[in-house]
Amino acid sequence: MNRIIAWLFLAYMGLSSALFFVVALILWACTAPFDKRLVWLHMFTSFWACLYLWTMPAWSVAARGREKIRKEATYVVVSNHQSALDILVAFRLFFPFKWVSKAEMFRVPFIGWNMYLNGYIRLLRGEKESSRQALTESEKALAKGCSVYFFPEGTRSKTGHLKPFKPGAFIVAHRMRVPILTIAINGTMKALPKASLNFHGSHPIRIEVIEEIPYADFAHLSIEETAEMVRQRIAAHVD
Numbered sequence: 001m002n003r004i005i006a007w008l009f010l011a012y013m014g015l016s017s018a019l020f021f022v023v024a025l026i027l028w029a030c031t032a033p034f035d036k037r038l039v040w041l042h043m044f045t046s047f048w049a050c051l052y053l054w055t056m057p058a059w060s061v062a063a064r065g066r067e068k069i070r071k072e073a074t075y076v077v078v079s080n081h082q083s084a085l086d087i088l089v090a091f092r093l094f095f096p097f098k099w100v101s102k103a104e105m106f107r108v109p110f111i112g113w114n115m116y117l118n119g120y121i122r123l124l125r126g127e128k129e130s131s132r133q134a135l136t137e138s139e140k141a142l143a144k145g146c147s148v149y150f151f152p153e154g155t156r157s158k159t160g161h162l163k164p165f166k167p168g169a170f171i172v173a174h175r176m177r178v179p180i181l182t183i184a185i186n187g188t189m190k191a192l193p194k195a196s197l198n199f200h201g202s203h204p205i206r207i208e209v210i211e212e213i214p215y216a217d218f219a220h221l222s223i224e225e226t227a228e229m230v231r232q233r234i235a236a237h238v239d
Contacts, residue, residue, distance in 0.1 A: 013052060017110035020048045028117045037146050039096045041118055048114075049091035058202040059085070059191055063092045065209030069181065071095075074145050075212070076138075076173040079183035080162050080234050081151035085192040086185050089207050090149065093183075097147040100134055100168075125154065135172055142176045152227065162235045165227040173215070174223060182210040182230060184237035210237055 024044060031040040053061050069075075077097055079090065087099075099120040106112040106122055121137045124130035138148045150169035153162065173180050187205035210233060218226045 009052075009056065012055075014110075016051075017048075021110040021114055024048070024114050024117060037096065037144060038118055042096045043094065045114060045118060046091040046094050049088045050094075053088055053092065059205055060202070061089055061092055061205045061207065063207050066093055066095070068209045068212060069093070069095050070212070073147075073181075073212070074142055074178055075147040075181040076142070076169050076176075076178055077147055077149040077181045077183060078152055078165075078169050078230055078234070079149075079185055080238055081153045081155070082185060083188035083192045085188040085205070086151070089185055089188060089205055090183070092207055093209070095147070097149045098138075098141045100138060100148060100150050103130070121148070131168065135168055138168075138172045139176055142172065142178055147181070148172065152230075162231055162238060165231045167223045167227055170223045170226040170230070173218070174226065177215045177219070179215055180213040180218070180226075180230060182213065182233050184208045184210055184234050186237075186239045208237055210234065 024041060027044055028038070028041050032038065035041070053059050075097075079086070087101075098118070099115070100123055101115065101120055103122045103124045106115050106120075119141070121134050121141065122130070123134040141148050148169075152165035152167075152169045154166045155163075169180075185205075185207050187203050191203040191205060213230065213233075218229065221229065
């Protein structure tokens with residue numbers, strides 16, 4: 001039964017994504033000329049993602065601390081990564097940002113094409129030139145006033161315990177002198193474990209905005225020290 005539920009839900013996502021992509025394409029064409037940061041398109045994408053959370057009763061998502069996000073601020077956003085479900089859950093915050101995402105995601109029909117429309121940032125894992133390009137694109141986005149969202153573990157944790165943080169997000173935060181917004185995600189690993197597309201029953205999920213770390217608080221630290229400081233702060237909020 002769990003496998004049947006999973007396949008039905010995947011079919012629902014696939015079919016509905018075709019419709020939502022058409023709407024996204026129309027919205028992009030109408031708003032891109034004056035909405036240079038593509039905020040309208042990102043907020044529609046957030047609704048699109050959250051619709052799958054809202055229509056799956058087993059995934060009860062609580063979003064906490066959204067009031068800590070300053071609307072006028074530009075952030076390097078950093079969170080832990082437990083599951084592919086984290087991507088949908090992060091959209092639950094409903095604030096504009098650019099993802100740094102593995103290149104394979106951009107090849108997914110409709111969903112990946114919408115990522116291109118949004119100007120999200122592609123990363124080929126393991127390729128140094130792609131990593132440098134992703135950092136450059138992240139800096140350009142921040143310069144335009146767009147926050148950029150990183151999963152600095154690089155890949156999903158199998159245990160839920162935080163893996164060491166890669167330096168990319170923190171290199172960008174230092175170069176651009178912008179605050180780091182820390183976020184903790186809990187419950188997604190049990191709801192959708194790594195390497196699984198099966199249905200795993202009902203699980204509470206929580207995304208929590210922990211705090212904003214001003215640039216002045218880490219300006220004196222090295223990249224490695226900054227990464228470890230942020231990792232420890234997030235770890236304290238991961239169950």
